[in-house]
Amino acid sequence: MQITQPAPNLFETILNHLKEAVVFADHRGRIQIFNPVAVEFFRIKEKRALGKRFERVIPYKIIRKQFNSVYEKREGHHDIELAIHVPAVSEEEAQILRCSFYPVFDRQEAFIGCLATFADITEKGLLSREISQSKDLSTIGMLARWMAHEIRNPLSSLNINIELLRDELREEIHLAQKEEIQSLLNFISYETLRLENNLKEFLDFNRLPPLRFEWVQVNEALDSIVHLLRPDAQMKNARLEVHFQRKLPLVKIDVSQINLAISNLLINSIQAVSEKGEIHLITRGSKKNVFIIIQDNGVGISKEHLHKIFDFMFSTKPTGSGLGLSIAKKIISDHHGEITVKSEVNRGSTFRIRLPLNPK
Ligand SMILES: Nc1ncnc2c1ncn2[C@@H]1O[C@H](COP(=O)(O)OP(=O)(O)OP(=O)(O)O)[C@@H](O)[C@H]1O
Ligand SMILES: [Mg+2]
Numbered sequence: 001m002q003i004t005q006p007a008p009n010l011f012e013t014i015l016n017h018l019k020e021a022v023v024f025a026d027h028r029g030r031i032q033i034f035n036p037v038a039v040e041f042f043r044i045k046e047k048r049a050l051g052k053r054f055e056r057v058i059p060y061k062i063i064r065k066q067f068n069s070v071y072e073k074r075e076g077h078h079d080i081e082l083a084i085h086v087p088a089v090s091e092e093e094a095q096i097l098r099c100s101f102y103p104v105f106d107r108q109e110a111f112i113g114c115l116a117t118f119a120d121i122t123e124k125g126l127l128s129r130e131i132s133q134s135k136d137l138s139t140i141g142m143l144a145r146w147m148a149h150e151i152r153n154p155l156s157s158l159n160i161n162i163e164l165l166r167d168e169l170r171e172e173i174h175l176a177q178k179e180e181i182q183s184l185l186n187f188i189s190y191e192t193l194r195l196e197n198n199l200k201e202f203l204d205f206n207r208l209p210p211l212r213f214e215w216v217q218v219n220e221a222l223d224s225i226v227h228l229l230r231p232d233a234q235m236k237n238a239r240l241e242v243h244f245q246r247k248l249p250l251v252k253i254d255v256s257q258i259n260l261a262i263s264n265l266l267i268n269s270i271q272a273v274s275e276k277g278e279i280h281l282i283t284r285g286s287k288k289n290v291f292i293i294i295q296d297n298g299v300g301i302s303k304e305h306l307h308k309i310f311d312f313m314f315s316t317k318p319t320g321s322g323l324g325l326s327i328a329k330k331i332i333s334d335h336h337g338e339i340t341v342k343s344e345v346n347r348g349s350t351f352r353i354r355l356p357l358n359p360k
Contacts, residue, residue, distance in 0.1 A: 010169060011181050014188075021118040024104070025054045027111055029071060041097070041118055054114075060084045063116075066101045070114040076102040081121065096122045148199050155196050162189045211254040211334060218283055218290050218355070219244040221255050225263050226281060233270050238277035240266070248285045251355050253335055258355075261331040264324035265294045265351050271317070272298025272349065290355045297348035306343060336360060 015022055015035040021042070024033035034049040034057075042049075042058055049057045054067050062082050070076065078100040085095075102115045166185055172178060226242055233240040269279045273296050282293040301309060308314045310329045315322030332339045336359035343349035 010165065010172075010175070011177055011184070014165070014181070014184065019119065023054070023058075023116045023118075024113055025067065025116075026113040029053045029055070029067070029114075031057055032113070033115075038118070041095075041120070063097075063099065063118075066099065067114055067116065070101050070103050074103045074111055076100065078102075095120060152196065152199050155192055155199070158192055159189070159196070162192065211257065213252045213254055215250045215252050216255055217248060218251055218253075218258075218292065219248055221253075221259060222262060222281060222283065222292070225259055225266065229263065229266050229270065232267070233273075233277075233279060236270060236273065236277065237275045238270065238273045238279060240270075240279045240281070243280060243282045245284050248283055248290060249357055251290050251357055252359070253355065254331075257331045258335070261328035261353075262292065262294070264328045268324060269294055269296035269298060269349070272296055272300075274298070288357055290357065292353040292355070293350060294353075295348065295350045300345040300347050300349055301341070301343040302345050306341065309341070310339075 015033065018035060018037065021038035021040070022033060022035045023031060023038050025031050031049050031052055031054055034046045036046075038049075039046055042060075044057055044059075055064055058064050058067070060082075062084070066077060066080070066082075080099050082097050082099055083095070084097060097118045098121045099116060099118045103111060104113050104115050106112050162185060166182075166189075169175070169178065169181060169185070175181070222242070222244070226240060230240050266279065266281070270277075273279060278297050280293075280295040282291075282295065284291040284293070305314075305316060310325050311322070312326045313322040314326075329339055332353055332355070335355055337353060337355040339351060339353050341349060341351050
């Protein structure tokens, strides 16, 4: 195929936009492809990497070993997790890369080089460690479903963009590497479809039990939480007081999930107060709603943080995972209710939950 006009470099565009590092070394081990994420991971400029042998470019022995093995055995290794120590970042902290190494052959089956991809999964690794430390299974289930949703949205927009690229490619008559690009696109599209199907299966079959609503007296449900958490407050010499309105109207709720939400709030209050702290748990009823109010005289929340506290994984605590409030908010909104907060630094915080008696 001949190039009659400068071909828009689709191939390069794809490589530049991938979130993974992509490195290709030819049959002599000389680097021919080194995309921007590879530059970031291996801290060497593309210009300096191209044409050099991979041993001189890749600063990590464990990764060089994988390349060598492809050259020796002509076999790939997929999804291996390797920990690398980036000296500039920290002596102790490792970055975890998920890597795949593929031997590449031409149409005559001759070996033409090794393609390697690297994805940084350090954060995910940390996340799974945090999850494994958490004993609350319902929290984990909810978190997992949440994540699945979060991944599914960008994934479908990715698919649309792949289709757009495919359409554009179809119109390119004079593009030299059209076939290669097409097969690369097929590969990406296959992988995203696979991911999408896995997520779909997960969401369909592995969801949390649906909300199990029952008519209850909120005071009774709250009593059991107070009973459980009072010792924690006492350990800090703090008081946990209840002020329940008698004859509160019944509400239709999933008791275990509402309990999870309220305990998250109470735990935050216990953590926020110092010695001689006070935490008040108040209930009120109106014609249309039941209100649950949690008030503490703890450290309070700065204006700067206040709008972020319900965000997934936002935390100001050294060992906090930042899940408590985001989960509480999700539960309350599943009940068609509302959660609001008022807070002042060094004076305390008040969280107010509204649960409608007749949710639409
Ligand atoms: N009662 C409170 N007093 C002061 N700050 C609070 C209070 N409740 C929440 N916060 C702030 O909101 C942040 C988010 O709270 P959230 O419960 O979601 O996460 P966390 O408590 O940090 O971690 P986790 O609950 O997952 O253990 C906290 O880190 C803290 O800064
Ligand atoms: Mg918390």
